[in-house]
Amino acid sequence: MLRRFAAAIAAGALAFGSAGAADLGATGAGATLLGSTVPLAAADESEPGSDVIVIAFQTNWNSVARECAETYGPEGVGYVQVSPPQETITGKQWWTSYQPVSYRLDSKLGTEAEFKAMIATCKAAGVGVIADAVINHMAGADRSGTGVAGSQFDGEGNFPEVPYTAANFHSCVDNVSNYRNASNVQNCRLSGLQDLDTSQEYVQNKLADYMSALLDMGVAGFRVDAVKHIAAADVAAIKARLAAKSGRAADSMFFEQEVIGNSAEAREIQPAQYLATGKVSEFNVNARLKQAFDNDINSASFGLGGIGASASWVPSDKAAVWVTNWDTERNGSALTYKDGAKYLLANAFLLAYGYGQPHVYSGYYFADADDGAPGATDNAVPDMTCPAGDESGDDVSGDAANAAESSGESGGESGAKRNVARNTESSGTWQCAQRWTAIRGMIGFHNAVAGSEVTDWAEYGENVVGFGRGAVADDSGDADGSDGAAAGDRAAAGKAGSGVGYLAINNSDESVTRTFATSLPAGVYCNVYATGDCSAAVSVRSDGTFEATLPAGSAVAIHVGAERSGSAGGVSGGASAGRRTDPADPDWFVSSAAAMVGAQPADHAQIVMDEEMVEAIDEANHSAGLSVLVLAGAILLVVAAGRVRKSFAKLE
Template identity: 30%
Template sequence: MKFFLLLSLIGFCWAQYDPQTQYGRTAIVHLFEWRWVDIAKECERYLAPKGFGGVQVRIYVDAVINHMCGAGGGAGTSSTCGSYYNANNRDFPSVPYSGWDFNDGKCNGEISNYNDANQVRNCRLSGLLDLALEKDYVRSKVAEYMNRLIDIGVAGFRLDAAKHMWPGDIKAVLDKLHNLNTKWFSQGSRPFIFQEVIDLGGEAIKSSEYFGNGRVTEFKYGAKLGTVIRKWNGEKMAYLKMYKMAVGFMLAHPYGFTRVMSSYRWARNFQNGKDVNDWIGPPNNNGVTKEVTINPDTTCGNDWVCEHRWRQIRNMVAFRNVVSGQPFSNWWDNGSNQVAFGRGNRGFIVFNNDDWSLSTTLQTGLPAGTYCDVISGDKVDGNCTGIKVNVGNDGNAHFSISNSAEDPFIAIHAESKL
């Protein structure tokens, strides 16, 4: 079995840049491939009480507007809603789209050169029929779909495969969108937009080209942070303590608007070094997505991983809420792989990613007192189930972290004070 792990951060760039979360909530969770009914349950039983944003209730739709199905998808009524289509004839009568609404005439077929922006934006991505978004009719049909969702209460959209659409075409669609429904949002609120633009450098298309339309998922952040956590040796981030440290760093640092991944497991089948099952979708019974069940220990069953329920991650979401608006401060490092930093006088975090123990006294910037480390435990009824950290009148505290610890990092904040 394999964990599907993703670390992503939504980069900064303003109305459609506002995630419309409740005040004081600073991170959202991507419940990857969850059923709507399970999302609704999780919002009420876990996400809202634990301080996640996008709750009570905020939904951001994963909008696939670059393309329809595969060119060889055949014909029938096996679409999501059971409507008839014929991919071979480019006939989608329920929209309706016809052959005139696709980019078939612009390319020989598949994208073969990612250094050619015209190919990337006009040709087929993995054989998927590419919509001609420069046509006002197509733009209007896409906007009609998105407006229906806005009118029933969604807060915004993740634009899938935004890299494969011209920024101007995206803007033209967004300009047609309604304001958010005033039943749930303040007058004049705009839908939150964040775009999937994979830009790791070395290609023709840059994520910065899309900043004018909304926020953009910053893939470089996760890639570079992963490299640092792996200590530059190319090792895969297979160890969970590395992953938890990386997510902890992301949630503690003030950069961007954060999104936590919640994923699923699948059966791996490696052949010649490649997992030939890497295409497999969510846990299912004969194609029907499984329910997200909750175990007595609050973890998830049915092969759902639910990283957002891990103590280390959900407590760092709370940390980010507590330190929101505070400056980055009191940086320390040992010249190797031990680092620490604070967030004003509201929080402090220390990491030991070296192959030896950390034992040092650091300036935290926090008021004097005893604090509960929210990585190793929880503050419960005024007591701490994990490590206690004593901060002196001068703001200094001594930290000891073994390199063999299950979670070699410590985080304390104003609301974890005992």
């Protein structure tokens, strides 16, 4: 018995020593510090791995399919929201897509066959397609003729392709004029559009048939237009019929409703009335973001910390949120691409914060509010074209762009090619915002911190703020950080080393250098907001702090899973990994990114790597010391066992 016991102890000691040696080897020179890759799409194609929605405004089906395969899927987008797919009136203006003449799926954006192919391509890339459904009305009363697919219609309620007649519309022929009166809002015409009587079973069945056909083709769900102009009971009835016709549970369908809330309006048309039938748009978010970034993001009355804190806002799990969309970018109520850095910083905040389901808007640059998509004709929208770099296919950015600018190569033939290859922000060209470096990086950030809480919220001066995502020290609060509490109530430090992400924003007009406090583990993290190749990074020390210089209108966004490995940079899983910036990036962003790269100290990566190496060696030495002690103890036990055996032998 003693012999077997001593042998077991000796074997365990040798194994312990071997393990300690292996640990030491793993932390030696050349060891990787790169974190595990964050999964960007679920293995099951029917279940997207992210809740991020990109609004592909007025983008045709072939272009959406291409972006699903090349951009949306690889960068971690969960869904793409497409413009209305049904047949509409003709015309170059964007709003013609919101005047249906039938439910045929041949539109300015493509044919039914192209629509089906797009759904299949996106699904294969792990991206669900959300269709914008126009069910409140048909074409305007001032319109008549044929739609883009040849269907006849007139301004007297006759839509024979459906078919609808005048009897299927509300009798009120006046425009909506009194938003304090629900009947006026829901039974009269919105801007002259012929208003369907959605209380009729016949109309409900026609709408449910149309939407059920889309579900059968593979659409993941719907964004429903102008819902406040439809009685809540009618919406519920339409959705119930849709569920019955499609064989799906009503609660399982993605159903996002456009409801613009205003406390001065009738109670029956408020967002709260539609929560039972799905998600609801929260327009307070884009209004607050504009107010905050146009002034002071730390304002006690209208700063970022108050987003989602009011009980009157839509609950986080029901809220559809964005910085802007096609309506708000044209009516002045939201930040837009015309606001430059503020617009991009607001998108970064929205993707990092955790309130509501975030939407990233991608449209086009325009001069007039009515302008349709680039190159649009009365009957078709051509493929979206995004900047792709110079003629060799390389991105003219980063060092190459800086060298070209410093050498004065901004005119002549080479300058013209460079302008064509990059985003010029010219009216009549596509934004391609889904390809912007900061948007890609923040989508990855959003996915990496999903399910965690807001922590370590702190102000670092006027218009400078930082906050983390992770587990709070006392394990209290909702997992998504969206329990409605103000940011000041979420300022508790995160549990040490449990942080999964951190965002610092400088919305001021001056460069600032600050030391930010996080709950992240020590490491060298890529600033995914600034670059796609990890050439901009920060060193988080063992106490969770890092120092960074943020140029005016810039940010630092870091998260577990996007870390630097030795001298080789790179963002794990990023679609733009290896490319500093994207040709679609606005020029002002490229300059800001270059400044962020230039702000890194010369010994930047070595600071933390040396610190971690010391810790690793200490741990290895500790393990090795324990191994020696255990081995020595085993030897003593063997010797003692031998002496005991000799003693027994003498007694015998």
